[in-house]
Amino acid sequence: MSAAWACRRRAVLRGLVAGALAPALPGAALAERFAGAYDPQAEAIGDGLWLVRGADEPISFANGGAIANCAILASDDGAILFDPGASRGEGHALDALAKRLTGKAVARVYISHLHPDHALGAAAFAPAMVHALPATRAGLEREGEALADGMYRLLADWMKGTDLVLPRPDVRAGPLVFGGRSIELVALDGHTSGDLALIDHATGTLLAGDLVFHDRAPATPHADLAAWRAALDRLEALPHRLLVPGHGPPDASGRHHAIAQTRDWLGWLEETLRDCVKRGLDMGEAGEVPIPARFSGMKAARYELQRSVSHFYPAMEASLLPRL
Amino acid sequence: MVRRIAAGLAGKAALAALCVPALAIVGPAACPAAAQDPQALDRAQVPADPLGSPMWEHHAAGLLTSGRILFDPRVAVRLPLLAENQHVFPVTVDARALEANGRPKVRRIVLLADLNPIPVAVDFTLHRAAPFLATRIKLDQRTPVRALVQTEDGTWHVGGQWIDAAGGGCSAPPVSRARGDWADHLGEARGAMWSAAEGPQLDGPVPPGGMARLRLAFRHPMDTGLVENIPPYFIESLKLRDAGGAVLAEMAIAASVAEDPAFTVIVPATGAVRFEAVDTGGLVFAGTVQP
Structure with missing residues (x-):
């Protein structure tokens, strides 16, 4: 899609979508709605480290797409923001919050992976300060506009001004000191083709991105389940006191509860879907199977199960149903 | 019996007409299906739609033959919570509750997405099948998805619900076209049969005399004709026969069924089932x- 078309589309969306088209369509859901203001709340989880919790929900107009966890780290050279949120508005709100907390504006942004609730907030920052793994950059080049389309459709006014800002593809795995803060970048994949985790040495905190979900069901639109499980093994082996998942509450159990829960869900999911194919269920029915009681505390479980059916089921059928 | 065949043919004519995208938005006066079908309904006979669809009256007048029309909760149209992929959207229609306690049998199920450019996806004539159908369709926008279920007394029982969807399900090229390998696997079929005696508990062999759940999937691009430079090309019919050649079930299929179409039906467990699908290029x- 050309940039000109993208701009025109957004102008149309901003001006017309709800107003001019809605009268032809039924339902209050399509009436004109204006976004509220993002009001991110920070929770201090270590010395110079704050967590901004996302809503443990699907992306919706009600939450403005602010569903991903973000972390703010103080440094002498400005704040480090690990995931800038879903939109330009959310990115700006996180920038302002970081300045209030640390006394300095955001100087560096890491995008953990390409998903729009984590990546599109980069629109609020100068492209030169936004960094990601090469695979994340490549994924956003390929799919960023389509992902933005989806977000504009769901979030409308919340997305205003959010143009795709591509991160610099210059993140390499290894230790790094930024503004006196010693961190380690960990390059993994499995949730997507590029999943960045970050260890903050001063606080012993592992920012796991969406490789780890906690009490919120994992999302799988770009997942490679075998690679994801291998990435979880790597994360488990990294010493840390506190783990911040991409979605859900932080895990201070010291027993890798969130990692184990993510692994458990992914294993159950794959086994269950294969079993559904072998038992002759169609996609819709596979999305209706009972979810075990051990996942009853998991938010958005049915929703993510049904999304995962869409992601995996046709390919499983193509290999498991007998050829006639 | 004669009436059933007549209804089936009328349905096919309506389906064929509605496969031409323009007709769906021109209005009933220009729609030959509505104009030529002597059994077609006057709009005044069409009851108000509980879903509030802007296309309901038009589709009902064009598709439904005379007979009572009931919005009936016994017609379960089960949809996922969201349309994760508007190119492959699963729909399960289960109208078995209509036949409970010796009530009239279901003769026909029309699967309809009101606001799709190709609104009718499947026109299923049951013959000896149970009133159950699971498949996947394309969604071109937010739309009601419904089942129009006709029983042998002529009554139409209608169930359905709205589903929100991103645009373009019918107007983006299929994956196999983008990948370029559609012709390499054209018509490859997969499938199997399971016991349907226990409902969702499907383990175990198919018992003779009971009902069997049959799943069939074909590799086919199911081109809608709405994608630049790709003419319509899709599987347009599927017929199931028992070993003796008697027809168990048949479907008229439109291009709004998802690429690599897959169908789940429930038929009498009388042994092997012969299937024959025909596409718009004449391939069988x-x-x-x-079993």
């Missing part, structure tokens, strides 16, 4: 599913 994809 036939084979046998063993």
